[in-house]
Amino acid sequence: MSMIAAFYGGKSILITGATGFMGKVLMEKLFRTSPDLKVIYILVRPKAGQTLQQRVFQILNSKLFEKVKEVCPNVHEKIRAIYADLNQNDFGISKEDMQELLSCTNIIFHCAATVRFDDTLRHAVQLNVTATQQLLLMASQMPKLEAFIHISTAFSNCNLKHIDEVIYPCPVEPKKIIDSLEWLDDAIIDEITPKLIGDRPNTYTYTKALGEMVVQQESGNMNIAIIRPSIVGATWQEPFPGWVDNLNGPSGLIIAAGKGFLRAIKATPMAVADLIPVDTVVNLTLAVGWYTAVHRPKSTLVYHCTSGNLNPCNWGKMGFQVLATFEKIPLERAFRRPYADFTTNNFTTQYRNAVSHRAPAIIYDFYLRLTGRKPRMTKVMNRLLRTVSMMEYFINRSWEWSTYNTEMLMSELSPEDQRVFNFDVRQLNWLEYIENYVLGVKKYLLKEDMAGIPEAKQHLKRLRNIHYLFNTALFLIAWRLLIARSQMARNVWFFIVSFCYKFLSYFRASSTLKV
Numbered sequence: 229m230s231m232i233a234a235f236y237g238g239k240s241i242l243i244t245g246a247t248g249f250m251g252k253v254l255m256e257k258l259f260r261t262s263p264d265l266k267v268i269y270i271l272v273r274p275k276a277g278q279t280l281q282q283r284v285f286q287i288l289n290s291k292l293f294e295k296v297k298e299v300c301p302n303v304h305e306k307i308r309a310i311y312a313d314l315n316q317n318d319f320g321i322s323k324e325d326m327q328e329l330l331s332c333t334n335i336i337f338h339c340a341a342t343v344r345f346d347d348t349l350r351h352a353v354q355l356n357v358t359a360t361q362q363l364l365l366m367a368s369q370m371p372k373l374e375a376f377i378h379i380s381t382a383f384s385n386c387n388l389k390h391i392d393e394v395i396y397p398c399p400v401e402p403k404k405i406i407d408s409l410e411w412l413d414d415a416i417i418d419e420i421t422p423k424l425i426g427d428r429p430n431t432y433t434y435t436k437a438l439g440e441m442v443v444q445q446e447s448g449n450m451n452i453a454i455i456r457p458s459i460v461g462a463t464w465q466e467p468f469p470g471w472v473d474n475l476n477g478p479s480g481l482i483i484a485a486g487k488g489f490l491r492a493i494k495a496t497p498m499a500v501a502d503l504i505p506v507d508t509v510v511n512l513t514l515a516v517g518w519y520t521a522v523h524r525p526k527s528t529l530v531y532h533c534t535s536g537n538l539n540p541c542n543w544g545k546m547g548f549q550v551l552a553t554f555e556k557i558p559l560e561r562a563f564r565r566p567y568a569d570f571t572t573n574n575f576t577t578q579y580r581n582a583v584s585h586r587a588p589a590i591i592y593d594f595y596l597r598l599t600g601r602k603p604r605m606t607k608v609m610n611r612l613l614r615t616v617s618m619m620e621y622f623i624n625r626s627w628e629w630s631t632y633n634t635e636m637l638m639s640e641l642s643p644e645d646q647r648v649f650n651f652d653v654r655q656l657n658w659l660e661y662i663e664n665y666v667l668g669v670k671k672y673l674l675k676e677d678m679a680g681i682p683e684a685k686q687h688l689k690r691l692r693n694i695h696y697l698f699n700t701a702l703f704l705i706a707w708r709l710l711i712a713r714s715q716m717a718r719n720v721w722f723f724i725v726s727f728c729y730k731f732l733s734y735f736r737a738s739s740t741l742k743v
């Protein structure tokens with residue numbers, strides 16, 4: 229019997245960010261392994277015209293939850309969506325709901341965050357720092373609370389090369405930042421943002437680091453732990469391989485590559501690609517929840533959920549495997565044939581962007597205009613290149629994360645728990661994982677039917693023929709223009725033509741003789 233699964237039985241669990249990528253997988257695993265848990269409270273806001281109930285209904289009726297419905301048929305009754313907007317004071321939670329949360333919650337998993345790289349400092353601080361502070365304040369008033377698990381990121385200290393499982397201080401105190409953002413206007417905040425974030429690449433990594441400091445400062449006598457996952461990817465094994473439902477991290481770029489939009493990238497092929505499957509992160513999170521509540525470590529422990537030091541793989545190998553999978557299982561209606569060119573040089577990157585990305589987009593838009601349609605490809609391409617430029621920081625460096633706490637926890641688990649809550653990335657086969665990831669992107673994210681693969685392959689053949697035709701036409705036009713202007717080019721051209729003619733005549737004469 230799994231001790232971790234038994235621990236969550238009968239518990240009231242509060243999850244923030246439950247509608248997000250990680251939150252959904254966390255809920256799924258909890259319901260599947262501990263169907264006798266009492267209730268999961270989720271803090272949700274209405275979104276995209278959907279009420280809270282509609283959002284919950286959509287999640288529970290998705291493919292991800294198919295197994296849960298078999299194990300826990302009354303899952304609808306065990307999930308309680310509470311209106312909350314983490315941008316508001318007290319999260320906008322009603323008095324009655326707040327009372328229930330304060331008096332009943334046993335475990336908190338704080339997953340909500342803004343993960344955008346381009347967020348304003350004000351918004352990123354509000355969600356990743358102030359909301360964390362408020363949640364800790366709420367937690368400190370919960371008499372039945374056993375553990376508070378905060379999800380951070382392995383990149384919160386990406387300005388360092390070697391990162392230990394400790395909370396590093398930031399030069400400016402989070403409280404000072406929170407206070408000053410209250411009275412500074414947006415223009416001034418934008419001006420001071422680069423100075424504040426310093427050698428970090430964006431507001432996301434900076435505010436996640438501030439969030440960790442807040443956790444340390446406000447922990448009081450609560451049992452708190454911090455989990456730092458690296459780049460979270462599709463599921464490895466559970467509930468089935470390859471599940472993914474958003475474009476964050478590599479997923480968006482995998483699509484862009486498969487559709488033939490992205491054919492070159494400024495990436496260091498030998499740099500470690502520290503990807504970690506979302507189910508591995510969730511298994512570690514649940515094990516940490518159990519350990520923190522039961523063993524009550526004296527200080528706030530940080531757990532790195534990374535793959536680089538135990539089972540490293542590099543971007544070159546991953547990119548190659550992505551392309552190899554697209555050979556077998558292509559995406560539908562690709563713009564161009566998938567192709568990968570890694571460059572590490574700025575000039576080559578600019579050149580490849582112009583030739584491989586912008587020029588085809590402009591030509592396609594011209595074709596759309598000619599056929600009376602609205603041009604759109606240049607806009608799509610510009611957005612994609614902007615996204616890629618924001619990822620460049622992470623795909624051109626390698627980091628070392630120590631994993632002493634994570635390994636210590638693994639050794640504390642019973643063999644059964646090590647199996648049910650497996651977070652040992654040494655067992656992961658990257659090539660198999662990437663293939664399933666690409667397949668998952670096609671099936672669950674793009675919702676493409678596998679029956680369409682022969683047609684997608686046909687389409688790629690047509691694209692290859694168009695490519696050859698286009699290149700031949702381009703060559704002939706360029707050559708014709710050159711011939712018109714240069715005697716030397718004309719001489720070379722006549723030499724080649726007469727050579728070919730003589731060769732063909734000789735070939736025809738000799739084959740006639742044989743007959």
Ligand SMILES: CCCCCCCCCCCCCCCCCCCCCCCCCCCCCC(=O)SCCNC(=O)CCNC(=O)[C@H](O)C(C)(C)COP(=O)(O)OP(=O)(O)OC[C@H]1O[C@@H](n2cnc3c(N)ncnc32)[C@H](O)[C@@H]1OP(=O)(O)O
Nearest residue numbers: 344345381475476477478480481485493546547568615622
């Ligand atoms: C697994 C193997 C990888 C191999 C890659 C395959 C390529 C193979 C061959 C290609 C050739 C070149 C080889 C390349 C090989 C290396 C490439 C590796 C790529 C891996 C990069 C991973 C780096 C991640 C680093 C993460 C570190 C920190 C981890 C964390 O802690 S947090 C999670 C990470 N957070 C994010 O990823 C958020 C990023 N997103 C944003 O910040 C924003 O969305 C934005 C990108 C700034 C865009 O903002 P906008 O305001 O413009 O608009 P919006 O968000 O509404 O979206 C606009 C349109 O863009 C689409 N879109 C959104 N995100 C992405 C995305 N990540 N990739 C592509 N497209 C994206 C969105 O859908 C919108 O589309 P529209 O509706 O059509 O307009």
Ligand SMILES: NC(=O)C1=CN([C@@H]2O[C@H](COP(=O)(O)OP(=O)(O)OC[C@H]3O[C@@H](n4cnc5c(N)ncnc54)[C@H](OP(=O)(O)O)[C@@H]3O)[C@@H](O)[C@H]2O)C=CC1
Nearest residue numbers: 245246247248249250313314315339340341381457459460
């Ligand atoms: N994905 C990754 O690669 C990595 C993620 N992490 C961390 O893991 C955690 C989860 O990330 P992930 O699941 O990928 O992120 P998602 O963007 O998928 O989910 C974010 C969640 O936060 C919620 N949220 C955002 N703003 C608010 C708000 N104002 N009020 C209420 N809820 C809000 C979202 O709700 P809604 O659905 O309403 O928008 C959503 O449920 C984050 O803390 C992130 O920093 C760490 C490392 C890597």
